[in-house]
Amino acid sequence: MLQCTAFTALPPDEALKALGSMEGGPEDASDHLDDKQYVLCVLGEHDEKTEHAAHLWTAETEPSKGLWFLWTESEGGHRVCHRFVTLTMCAVRLHHIEEDYREWCGLYDDHPGPHSFHVRDPLRDAYHAQIRRDARRVYGSDTDDRDEQGDVPR
Ligand SMILES: [Zn+2]
Ligand SMILES: [Zn+2]
Known part of the structure; x- marks a missing residue:
């Protein structure tokens, strides 16, 4: 199945x-969020009643819990509602017998759709590239200006 x-x-x-107050959260929450200005829904394609879900962090608790950002969109693609929630991670894992390695589902417990190892997104790289371009335009303008000045001969 394709990814949303x-x-x-x-x-x-x-x-x-949300990340700073999470039990078992990262030591430096703001550092961790630096490359998460934009997040992707990691669920398999789903209907509009299901919230989109992006994974932010997994705490090494027992059972392990993840911090998730859930949101809904209008038909025009604008975000309507959003929330941060801590959810127990899905306990299903896939055992690759030949290579003898186990892959855990990267989604939350009771998630809609297939487990993460059955979700594929051939467009993911393209979206990542677009997100990086957008992020650079929004957040990277200061750095760019400095770079240009550095190249001007005096
Ligand atoms: Zn989605
Ligand atoms: Zn799963």
């Missing part, structure tokens, strides 16, 4: 608060 293609801008202040 939705992506959205993460509200940075709320994300920092």
Whole structure:
């Protein structure tokens, strides 16, 4: 099954608060969020009643819990509602017998659709590239200006 293609801008202040107050969260939440200005839905294609879901962090608790950003969109692709939730991770794993290695599902417990190892997205790289371009345009302008000045001969 193909992966859902939705992506959205993460509200940075709320994300920092959610990640910083999470049990078993990263040592430096703001560092971790630096490359998460935009997030992708990691579910398999789903209907519009199901919230899009992006994974932000997995805490090494027992059972392991993940911080998730869930959101819904209008028909025009605008975000309508969003929330941060801590959800137990899906306990299903795939055992590749020949290579003898186990792959855990990367989604949350009771998630809709197939487990993550059955979700494929040939467009993911293209979206990542687009997201990086957008992020550079929005956040990277200061750096660009400095670079240009450095090249001007004096
Ligand atoms: Zn989705
Ligand atoms: Zn699963």
